[in-house]
Amino acid sequence: MTADLIPEDIRDKWLVEDWRHAAAILSQDFPQEWGAIVQVLRGFTLRPSDITTPGGRLSSVSQYFNDSFVMRGWREKSFDTSVLVDETRTETPTHKVDCFKNEIALEVEWNNKDPFFDRDLNNFRLLFELRAVSVGVILTKTKDCIELYKELGRGKSTGESTTVWHKLLPRMRGGGAAGCPVLAFGMTRALFIGEADE
Numbered sequence: 001m002t003a004d005l006i007p008e009d010i011r012d013k014w015l016v017e018d019w020r021h022a023a024a025i026l027s028q029d030f031p032q033e034w035g036a037i038v039q040v041l042r043g044f045t046l047r048p049s050d051i052t053t054p055g056g057r058l059s060s061v062s063q064y065f066n067d068s069f070v071m072r073g074w075r076e077k078s079f080d081t082s083v084l085v086d087e088t089r090t091e092t093p094t095h096k097v098d099c100f101k102n103e104i105a106l107e108v109e110w111n112n113k114d115p116f117f118d119r120d121l122n123n124f125r126l127l128f129e130l131r132a133v134s135v136g137v138i139l140t141k142t143k144d145c146i147e148l149y150k151e152l153g154r155g156k157s158t159g160e161s162t163t164v165w166h167k168l169l170p171r172m173r174g175g176g177a178a179g180c181p182v183l184a185f186g187m188t189r190a191l192f193i194g195e196a197d198e
Contacts (some may be wrong), residue, residue: 005027012189014188018182018186019093019181046145053160054157061113066098095123103134104133106136106138107139109140114163116163121136128179138184140163141158144187
């Protein structure tokens with residue numbers, strides 16, 4: 001069912017995992033946000049320089065996604081949340097979301113440590129329970145990208161302890177986001193454009 005909702009050209013280049021009918025909710029209830037996600041995914045290519053350039057605070061891959069969503073009205077978002085019981089207020093801090101618009105929260109995990117997936121999914125869970133988020137989206141890399149790092153001489157810069165597709169799936173399927181619908185995309189080698197193609 002999910003496959004019918006994801007355009008074929010996206011499925012040809014990205015792995016897709018749908019938790020709790022996220023794709024259906026996005027496409028039917030949030031068509032503008034869904035359209036933006038599809039446009040941004042379609043516009044992405046993975047270049048050698050994305051891998052060979054030493055990383056700083058924000059990689060060129062993460063910068064592409066951040067800039068692309070900002071151009072479409074999305075923003076980095078922090079939430080001021082608390083729980084009030086009788087007269088006792090308890091702060092319930094959450095992490096900033098990379099890109100947010102109209103109850104859709106999107107995180108880009110290119111080369112962080114894999115516990116960031118736990119943080120993202122738990123954040124989606126809490127914000128969903130507080131009715132601030134309707135769907136969470138995660139963009140990350142697959143093992144294909146780790147192989148590209150090795151081929152381009154940057155194998156020490158990434159690896160099994162970083163955010164990678166096969167580390168995300170057990171966390172999603174294990175209910176890390178609880179009731180929050182989550183749609184995940186894993187970038188594959190099909191997105192890679194070699195020097196001769198640039």
